[in-house]
Amino acid sequence: MKPAAFGYLTPRTREEAIEVLSRYAGDAKVLAGGQSLVPLLNFRLTSFRYLVDINRIPDLDYIRSEQGYLAIGALARHRSVEQSAEAARECPLLPEALQFVGHPVIRQRGTVCGSIAHADPSAELPALLTALGGSVVLEGSSGRRVADAEEYFLGYLMTAQQPDELLVEARFPKLPNGSGFAFEELARRHGDFAIVGVACAALPDGSVRLGVCGANSVPFRPLKAETAAAQGDLQEAGRLAAADSDPDSDLHATAEYRRAMVSKLVERAVRHALERKEGNARG
Amino acid sequence: MAEMRTGHLEDALFEAREIACTVNGKLYRAMAEPRRLLSDFIREDLDLKGTHVGCEHGVCGACTILFNGQPARSCLMFAVQADGAEIVTVEGLARSPQQLTRLQESFSQEHALQCGYCTPGMLISATALLSENPSPTDSEVRHAMAGQLCRCTGYEQIVRAVLAAADSDGKGGEGGNHA
Amino acid sequence: MDLYRVEDRRLLTGHGTFLDDLSTVPNVHHAAILRSPYPHARIRNIDASKALAMEGVDAVLTGRDVAKMSRPFASALPRQAAYYSLAVDKARFVGEPIAVVVAKDRYLAEDALALIDVDYEQLPAVVDPEQAVIDPDAPILHEDVGTNVALHRTLRYGDPEEAFRQADVVVKRRLRFPKYGSTPLETFGVVAAWNAAEDTLTIWSNFHGPFSMHPVVAQALGIPSNKLRFIVPGDIGGGFGIKTSIYPYLALIGLASRFSGVPVKWIEDRQENLMASSSGTDRVSEVELAAANDGTILGVRMKIYDNVGGYFRPPEPGCTFRPLGNYVGGYSFRNLDVDAYIVFTNKSLTGPNRGYGCPHLYFGLERVVDEMAHKLGLDPAEVRRRNLIPKAAFPYRTPTGGLYDAGDYEACLDTLLETADYEGLRRMQADARQHGRLVGIGFAFGVDPSVSNMGYVDIAATPEERKRRRPKSGATQGTTIQVDDLGKVTVEISTTPQGQSHETMVRRHIAQELGIPEVDITVISGMDTATRSWTIPSGSYSSRFASIGISSAVVTARKVLEKLGRIAAHQLEADPSDVEYVDGNFRVKGAPERSLAFRHAAGIAHWDPASLPPGTDPGIYVTHFHTMPTALPPDDEDRVNSSNTYGFMADLCLVEVDRETGEVEVKKYWGVHDSGVILDHKIAEGQIQGSFVHGLGGAMYEEMAYDEDGAFLTGTFMDYLCPTFLEVPPLETRYVETPSPFTVLGSKGIGESATETVPACIANAVTDALRPLGIEVNELPVTPTKVWNWLQQAQSEA
Ligand SMILES: Cc1cc2nc3c(=O)[nH]c(=O)nc-3n(C[C@H](O)[C@H](O)[C@H](O)COP(=O)(O)OP(=O)(O)OC[C@H]3O[C@@H](n4cnc5c(N)ncnc54)[C@H](O)[C@@H]3O)c2cc1C
Ligand code: FES
Ligand code: FES
DSSP states (O other): OOOOOOEEEOOSSHHHHHHHHHHTTTTEEEESSOTTHHHHHHTTSOOOSEEEEGGGOGGGOOEEEOSSEEEEETTOBHHHHHTOHHHHHHOTHHHHHHTTSSOHHHHHHOBHHHHHHHTOTTOHHHHHHHHHTOEEEEEETTEEEEEEHHHHEEETTEESOOTTOEEEEEEEEOOOTTOEEEEEEEOSSTTSOOSEEEEEEEOTTSOEEEEEESSSSSOBOOHHHHHHHHTTOHHHHHHHHHHHOOOOOOSSOOHHHHHHHHHHHHHHHHHHHHHHHHHHHHO | OHHHHHTHHHHHTTSOEEEEEEETTEEEEEEEOTTOBHHHIIIIISOOTTSOOSOSSSSSOTTEEEETTEEEEGGGSBGGGGTTOEEEOGGGTSSBTTBOOHHHHHHHHTTOOSSOSSHHHHHHHHHHHHHHOSSOOHHHHHHHHTTOOOSSSOSHHHHHHHHHHTTOOSOTTTTOOOO | OOOSSTTHHHHHTTOOOOGGGOOOSSSOEEEEEEEOSSSSEEEEEEEOHHHHHSTTEEEEEEHHHHHHHOOOOOOSOSSOOOOOSSOSSEEOSTTOEEEEEEESSHHHHHHHHTTOEEEEEEOOOOOOHHHHHHOTTSOOSOTTTOSSEEEEEEEEESOHHHHHHHOSEEEEEEEEEOOOOOOOSSOOEEEEEEETTTTEEEEEEOOOOOTTHHHHHHHHHTOOGGGEEEEEOSOOSOOTTGGGGGHHHHHHHHHHHHHHSSOEEEEOOHHHHHHHSOBOOEEEEEEEEEEOTTSOEEEEEEEEEEEEETSOOTTTTHHHHTTGGGTTTTBOOOEEEEEEEEEEOSSOOBOOOTTTTHHHHHHHHHHHHHHHHHHHTOOHHHHHHHHBOOGGGOSEEOTTSOEEOOOOHHHHHHHHHHHHTHHHHHHHHHHHHHTTOEEEEEEEEEEEEEEEOGGGGGGGSOHHHHHTSOOOOOOOEEEEEEEOTTSOEEEEEOSOOSSSOHHHHHHHHHHHHHTSOGGGEEEEOSEETTTSOOOTTOSSOTTOIIIIIHHHHHHHHHHHHHHHHHHHHHHTTSOGGGEEEETTEEEETTEEEEEEEHHHHHHHHHHOGGGSOTTOOSSOEEEEEEOOTTOOOOOTTSOOOOEEEEEEEEEEEEEEEOTTTOOEEEEEEEEEEEOBSOSOHHHHHHHHHHHHHHHHIIIIIOOOOBOTTOOBOOOSTTTSOOOOTTTOOOEEEEEOOOOOTTSSSSBOOOTTHHHHHHHHHHHHHHHHHHGGGTOOOOBSOOOHHHHHHHHHHHHHHO
């Protein structure tokens, strides 16, 4: 299992990275933490003529609290986000969800933005970004743009990112004080990609936000289920979310099972989030 | 098309280049083409055979090294990424084979290794854990090590060895449990 | 600081020598193997010209070359379904080797694979062993055989018809046991160097025996066996039986070296390992049990379809017959009927996998024992107790020919019930059920065979066929001890260990026998067939070490001591019977001042042959091959003592099923083992813990899965799910130590034990949990999806 040959580029600035990405548009791939890309290369399931290693670009490794959102730079590793005080304070659902992503050694190197750019429908972080209505910042030869999660994820490992674009930042909306939240996941083993995963935030204004992974070709927000959850009808929320999902069968779970689990996990996540919200209100 | 524009500069991107990195405190220089996996570079080019390879897709953890102080899968990195890096492999844990670290000793005492193939990765990953969290709970050890596969021991003895090296009864502050 | 094992220091510091670490010969080139993407396809043509034109590529070997340069591997099959190291006319499973590229390095070799054009004609595939036999439309894998039945044997012991006539109750279940393998963390590896000047082939590999595969490879390659040299390094990264099946690659890489004219190295990658190394068989079976109203088992019938995949690779059909002597488990019934089909399908090949055949056996037997207990309204523990072979009956001859050496099965059961607080568990379960929780308690008992008798393989032939062959028997293991002139000792073992601490144990016991400090002893593991002592059964498999391995070492040490004693007696001018050996000194009884140190006696053997007693050879170099007198060929009634020592385990576990998600949680597992004298509790515990996790994997996580069309689904460690630190439930073990009368130290094998019973135990426990819903677990692994489906079905039926 050895990768095919490639040309290796190490831009030192974002501009340089974008320049090479657009020069080799379509033939070049960004290498961030490599925790998803390199296995695919080793299996020769994919190959690219050029790899653009962004690890030597200095100003991409940050976690910043901004107005309304937490900004995660392209080189912020899962592990730093997991351990960051800002994340714990402003968007505690993010470190919670990160516990379900692989294992500590994988998270030490894997990046939050890489997880998002990879757009695996069973991955936790895209579901979370979707649930919270977050966005990504893309920079390419035609400039900088912000894409909402829902427009960004297009399908299985497919995003709205252009081949010459660099995902420079992911933006996770802050959870206001008094929110409750939960991440529930069912996987064959700890650390595996989700069979089904559900992110839930119960906001102080009474609304509930949900994001589901493993149940569609993209992470999705079950809007009707959110409404039912806000009205306190957990079972109905689960049922509606299941009705909105369109999973496939695979080795680890059948489509029927996945759909049923969407229902159970939505119920559990909402219940857990609401309990925490109540706890927060009291505490 | 790209080739026409930039000519032989282009070829250089594919060619082997010199990599300089510090491994276990010693500076090494060796050539590597871009696609060479760091695991192969360490084992074949630097001739440090202690780092093992069990899957080459990031799951088993046998190839785990410390890369600039942090644990990393060497099978998921390229040698070219290590240029200028500080690496520690299993050979660099003990000062000499006669002066083992506490962790290595407790691995032996608790019989936390059978064939020893997973052991280098286990030791590196446990070393990283203990430097971050000197007295982990049983559950913290399991979670921290969960990405390291062992096919021989069934894991319990490894958990015990890490706790023993940490001087920890595994209960932590609030009675952490096997969960 | 002293370490617990002698192996540890090198392994802890990165100084082990595994296969891929060896410096073998200069100028080693590298192989990559092109594998079939199809489960079943005719190979019309292979065009390797583009690959050959690539810079850095030395050669491309195809099936056509292999068919010219070698013969099919010999096997126990009456009908030959030719098996070569590369597919010749057809590919019969996904991952079957089609061609080998030899190139300057592995990266280039893999590049070249993509340039080989193979013209395949795809054929329909079959993956289910029962379907492959009974479905008239099932594609035939080997046209020359004309059927997918590789082998069919019916075996009959006692009077099963009468037992079933007399039965008060009969239970019958259809069961499916999955295909899984222990996937050692170190994959296969081979380096082969053909020496054209001397016509010799040297092969380095992590093969761990039995060395009966040495003549098999020599015959396939058509070279004299003494021109074929196997070298095995001292460290092997786990084996569990899987690496026994590496030998076709020894032949293949040997041929690649001969063909390309350079030494060739091939390290199996994980994808290759998962799709095409080896695994246990999957089994479809029907098991039927006849019992009296009090729960006494009267007889058992088994119909078995064992799936050996695309070819028949020895030591198969060991999966079916290796446990023959212990087919009745720990029970005293005497009537048994076995109808066994060994079947070709379009799956990868099989072979020994920890517990070889026993997990399958006990899954069947223990499931029907539980169902019988349930049907009679009896407690499953009580039913088992009524059927256990009593302590006084040992050594016990089973109806199938097994000779159980020793055991106290009832004591194991008592210990189990007490340790687990069985009554308390049942109360807890009753309480949980009241609250709607699905809590279950399961048992599984098993007899753990160790030290295979080479004779069992002949059960594949009928008694008439056997009469025409030379018989096989024995279970030999050899040890060589050298004592140098300064009294330092070097021991060569032939057990090719893979983590089982043989160096430590041999050193400890030889030190005890020789009365010298452990530091004075160096143990050499690994193997070199050209320079070391070995024989057909050498190696590690069937948990041989703690019985035959250590027996061989101890007896060899005794022979050394006997020789030194004679030398000393001569020197001390005493009769050998008047000389005693105390604290490292030979001395004349009653005259302790007349003594000779161990090292001085050894020194005489080397420096002063003139002072040796008449008839004594100089030097101290003793090889002893130890075998078991109980390892006899099968008799005319198809009875065979398939192993030589037999341990026992009594297991119990507590599980809970999540009604909503179908997830199974094993909350606690208890195992009581009677494996004779335990030589080292820490090491034994490690073996049990490890084998427990392999059983757990098979019961709940691991499966080499195929779809109906033969596509392989689990080619990565993200899909083939080995349990991790977080999947392992707490295990509590206890020991009953009934010494084996057949081994020198009273010990027996223990390395496979728990693997054999865990799948059955978990299946029984989950069945018990789901009993209120009428659900039974008759197939593994118990995945959440499966359990959830059963729950849905039960609900819709209710
Ligand atoms: C054993 C194991 C277990 C795992 N378990 C899980 C799990 O349970 N859940 C889960 O979600 N993931 C899991 N992963 C995957 C892991 O989370 C990856 O790290 C992550 O998906 C990708 O991040 P990365 O930085 O490593 O990206 P890379 O692997 O470097 O890149 C992934 C993809 O994203 C693109 N990309 C990355 N960064 C950018 C950027 N800034 N701009 C543009 N494109 C970019 C790359 O070109 C590539 O296509 C696991 C991985 C392993 C090896
Ligand atoms: S070899 Fe790198 S994780 Fe397995
Ligand atoms: S000790 Fe063999 S894999 Fe862990």
